[in-house]
Amino acid sequence: MVALFVAMMFIGFLLVDVILQRVRRKAPVPTEFASSIPPGFYISEGHSWSHPDSSLGIRVGADALVVHALGTVEKVTLPKLGGLVEAGQPLFRLERQGCGFNVQSSITGRVVALNTVLATRPESVAKEPYGSGWICAITPTQSDGSSESMRCGQKAALWLGSEFNRFREFLTVQASPDAAVAVTCPDGGEAAVGSLTELPPSGWRAFETQFLTPSSIRIQDSEPMKK
Numbered sequence: 001m002v003a004l005f006v007a008m009m010f011i012g013f014l015l016v017d018v019i020l021q022r023v024r025r026k027a028p029v030p031t032e033f034a035s036s037i038p039p040g041f042y043i044s045e046g047h048s049w050s051h052p053d054s055s056l057g058i059r060v061g062a063d064a065l066v067v068h069a070l071g072t073v074e075k076v077t078l079p080k081l082g083g084l085v086e087a088g089q090p091l092f093r094l095e096r097q098g099c100g101f102n103v104q105s106s107i108t109g110r111v112v113a114l115n116t117v118l119a120t121r122p123e124s125v126a127k128e129p130y131g132s133g134w135i136c137a138i139t140p141t142q143s144d145g146s147s148e149s150m151r152c153g154q155k156a157a158l159w160l161g162s163e164f165n166r167f168r169e170f171l172t173v174q175a176s177p178d179a180a181v182a183v184t185c186p187d188g189g190e191a192a193v194g195s196l197t198e199l200p201p202s203g204w205r206a207f208e209t210q211f212l213t214p215s216s217i218r219i220q221d222s223e224p225m226k227k
Helices: 002-026 064-070 153-174 201-211 215-222
Strands: 048-053 057-062 075-077 090-096 099-104 109-114 136-140
Touching: 057 090, 057 109, 064 090, 064 153, 099 201, 153 201
Parallel strands: none
Antiparallel strands: 048 057, 057 136, 075 090, 090 099, 109 136
């Protein structure tokens, strides 16, 4: 009886450990990239950031997930100075090795400043995404409710951590067998820096659709046209 009791208790410990391991794998834990968001920076669903600047308006740039996926940036297409932009519409474009994607604006307003340094130093976007790699500044012209999908502080870190996990899963689906090793780190943890470059153009388009397009727009695009 004692032996049976010990065996059952051992099996119980094993079951508890299995359950805990599953919970840990599912829980979105912020990575070092996600937890490095500076105070006062808001992260949008489309992976751009915004930060109020008294001298410029609201500065905008690409968040850590975008630059981690690219590894480095070789070309930046800036918006038009003085132009009007709408939340959910393309604001700027980042490219590497001939492929690229558009990052949507999270703000409706007018572009009042551009980071023209990026014309000669586009790599700044990846090296200092929340600093010298800023893209442009916008003065809002209306309150369209887009701020509801913005996250700041710990809430932003938790969400971005979960997005890194989702990106890792995205890569395992998109990558070919030959590229599967290159897109993940040897320890099976975070996706490797610049792993997006291992994907074909269709993978870049899928990344833009699944990570850089707000869910409201994805739903609209997926709805059948009414006759």
